[in-house]
Amino acid sequence: MTSPNLRIAYRFLTAKKRAMVMSLSCTVLGVGLFIVTQATTSGFERFFTKTILGINGAIRIEDKIQDTMRSMAAAGGGDSHFARRDGVKYIEGIEEPQALMAAVREFANVRGVSAVVRGNVQLQSAFKAEDAQVFGIRLEDHLRVSDLAEQVTNGSLEDFRNSPSGALVGRVLADRLQLAVGDSLLISARGASRRVQVAAIYETGYREVDKTNVYLHQPEARSLLKRPSGATFLQISLHDPTRAPQDAARLEQVLRHSVKAWQEREKTWLAVFRALRISTMITVSVFTLIASLAMFNTLAMIVLEKTKDIAILRSMGYERRDVTRIFLAQAGIVLAVGAVAGALLGAAVTWLVSQVPLPINGIFKTDRFIVTWDAAHYAGAVLTAVVMVMVASLIPARRAARLEPGDIVRGTAQ
Amino acid sequence: MSPPPPAPDVAPAWALRSRGLHRHLGQDEGRVHVLKGVSFEAERGQVYAIVGPSGCGKSTLLYLLGLLDRPDDGEIEINGRRMSNHDDAARTAARGEHIGFVFQFHFLMLEFSALENVMMPMRKLGRLPPAAMRERAHALLDSVGLGAKTHRLGTQLSGGEQQRVAIARALANQPAILLADEPTGNLDVRNSNLVFDLLTRLAKDNGQAVVLVTHNPEIAQRCDVTRPMRDGLFV
Numbered sequence A: 001m002t003s004p005n006l007r008i009a010y011r012f013l014t015a016k017k018r019a020m021v022m023s024l025s026c027t028v029l030g031v032g033l034f035i036v037t038q039a040t041t042s043g044f045e046r047f048f049t050k051t052i053l054g055i056n057g058a059i060r061i062e063d064k065i066q067d068t069m070r071s072m073a074a075a076g077g078g079d080s081h082f083a084r085r086d087g088v089k090y091i092e093g094i095e096e097p098q099a100l101m102a103a104v105r106e107f108a109n110v111r112g113v114s115a116v117v118r119g120n121v122q123l124q125s126a127f128k129a130e131d132a133q134v135f136g137i138r139l140e141d142h143l144r145v146s147d148l149a150e151q152v153t154n155g156s157l158e159d160f161r162n163s164p165s166g167a168l169v170g171r172v173l174a175d176r177l178q179l180a181v182g183d184s185l186l187i188s189a190r191g192a193s194r195r196v197q198v199a200a201i202y203e204t205g206y207r208e209v210d211k212t213n214v215y216l217h218q219p220e221a222r223s224l225l226k227r228p229s230g231a232t233f234l235q236i237s238l239h240d241p242t243r244a245p246q247d248a249a250r251l252e253q254v255l256r257h258s259v260k261a262w263q264e265r266e267k268t269w270l271a272v273f274r275a276l277r278i279s280t281m282i283t284v285s286v287f288t289l290i291a292s293l294a295m296f297n298t299l300a301m302i303v304l305e306k307t308k309d310i311a312i313l314r315s316m317g318y319e320r321r322d323v324t325r326i327f328l329a330q331a332g333i334v335l336a337v338g339a340v341a342g343a344l345l346g347a348a349v350t351w352l353v354s355q356v357p358l359p360i361n362g363i364f365k366t367d368r369f370i371v372t373w374d375a376a377h378y379a380g381a382v383l384t385a386v387v388m389v390m391v392a393s394l395i396p397a398r399r400a401a402r403l404e405p406g407d408i409v410r411g412t413a414q
Numbered sequence B: 001m002s003p004p005p006p007a008p009d010v011a012p013a014w015a016l017r018s019r020g021l022h023r024h025l026g027q028d029e030g031r032v033h034v035l036k037g038v039s040f041e042a043e044r045g046q047v048y049a050i051v052g053p054s055g056c057g058k059s060t061l062l063y064l065l066g067l068l069d070r071p072d073d074g075e076i077e078i079n080g081r082r083m084s085n086h087d088d089a090a091r092t093a094a095r096g097e098h099i100g101f102v103f104q105f106h107f108l109m110l111e112f113s114a115l116e117n118v119m120m121p122m123r124k125l126g127r128l129p130p131a132a133m134r135e136r137a138h139a140l141l142d143s144v145g146l147g148a149k150t151h152r153l154g155t156q157l158s159g160g161e162q163q164r165v166a167i168a169r170a171l172a173n174q175p176a177i178l179l180a181d182e183p184t185g186n187l188d189v190r191n192s193n194l195v196f197d198l199l200t201r202l203a204k205d206n207g208q209a210v211v212l213v214t215h216n217p218e219i220a221q222r223c224d225v226t227r228p229m230r231d232g233l234f235v
């Protein structure tokens, strides 16, 4: 039964070529631009996420929750929730990193854990002095929770590994202090100072990090900061970073420490990206809206021009729903062709955009426009177009179906 | 006369029966009482002519009988089934199965070839396999003298040719009732004879009821029954 309707739909549509091409091109543009904007905005968002995961890992465990408050709250009955919330107290730092790390490794989603000792320091090069933060790490552990290996731009990680008094210095900091690989610098903290050597210079693209973070081997950092045991925080990487908030909640419950997921840590930037994505989506939806208006216009025109054909069809036994289908099928044909062509256009433009040179440095570092290739963008674009165009087509299609053949042949329809 | 017995199954000889049809057209002050209680029956195997001056309501009556329009009052039976009160779906199904209709003015779907036009009702009814539909459409076009122009688009046919394709199309599903509004209006003598002979032959051979509206006295005279109409009533 559908085949005669589809055939009729096709002939009606191709009889109005110009209007059809108009709605088709709007659909192609709508679908294509939707894909391109999603690919680019989410491209930057993902790259940002990769950058910050590569610096700080997915989860950070910091500060022990004071247990006395908890037992107090547990005894508090009905108000226990508030009591606990208001009463929560932390003991700074991590007292027994080894035990905690062992517990953390029990979690299935955990890929790596690294204990870090952190402290504020002053750096003094031959040229000038700068404030900085020292991160005492165990290199092998930290490589599992960061992209440090890929962030090294000058010198080599090997040199750092092999020199106990070596330092990894961020690019911005190195530039300010006019430091090159092999130079020595003086680090001072709490009245003491030590001389270390720049083993390598790294660059994350995140300016705040590149201008403050100095990585030292943990023993070196411990003696500098006078902190023989414990850790400032644990940095954790996950197999599936999207699950970090759930894992963080579980970890906090089990380990009785303050645990933060990266989504919470970076929520300002993530909100910016989300806003950007939504605003471009709205802009692009305008094209889909135009596509649906064009389709509405095309169909309304065809309905007007084909009323006599509708009367003939109805006189031959074609039902109201056949008429509806004939007109919806016209929208369907435009959508099918438009979706395929739009997806191709989207892919082509996405590729072209990815070739555009665009140096960015600050929250991440890139020299090209960043895009992502995600089937969900294509599905989303097509779905949006289908829904909007079909909704717009329903109106003329149903009006066509409501026409009475008697009114049409007398010329008194509408 | 007493009213007819309320038998559910009317004598099968009647393909079409209607009584007391009223139809007003237009709105408000423009409202006109076009049909003023028309009754009309058509028997199988008979050819009827409805004649009358322009504007007397012939087309209006034919639309009602063809279930393309609803009467304000009165009843219509098709093959013994009362159709005037049925819903749109039932009336549409009856149109496809039992009624062939030829419009007075517009005949074809112009983006389609003659052959496709004739196959259109068959495709909807879906009784025949596609090859048989094609064959039947060819035969019908042949019988109206258009065997050589089956693949012409509607736009590439003259008015008279279009009219003959429309007649072939109305016959496509072998309807029990053929209603044709001036089917020979655009035709020369030779072709109107061809069409008229075809319709008479079908009526006699297949037992179809044929109802023609015509201004042609010769044609009217050759029909089995002529019903003159004036001002919304048969006289």
Ligand SMILES: Nc1ncnc2c1ncn2[C@@H]1O[C@H](COP(=O)(O)OP(=O)(O)OP(=O)(O)O)[C@@H](O)[C@H]1O
Pocket (backbone or CB within 6 Å): A410, A412, B025, B026, B027, B030, B031, B032, B034, B053, B054, B055, B056, B057, B058, B059, B060, B061, B104
């Ligand atoms: N929409 C309308 N509003 C008011 N009156 C109408 C309307 N349509 C038709 N009429 C009137 O109804 C009457 C019957 O029209 P109809 O088309 O049935 O005539 P007809 O007998 O078929 O005429 P013809 O031989 O010219 O085809 C005419 O007098 C016409 O003026």
Ligand SMILES: [Mg+2]
Pocket (backbone or CB within 6 Å): B058, B059, B060, B104, B181
């Ligand atoms: Mg008329």
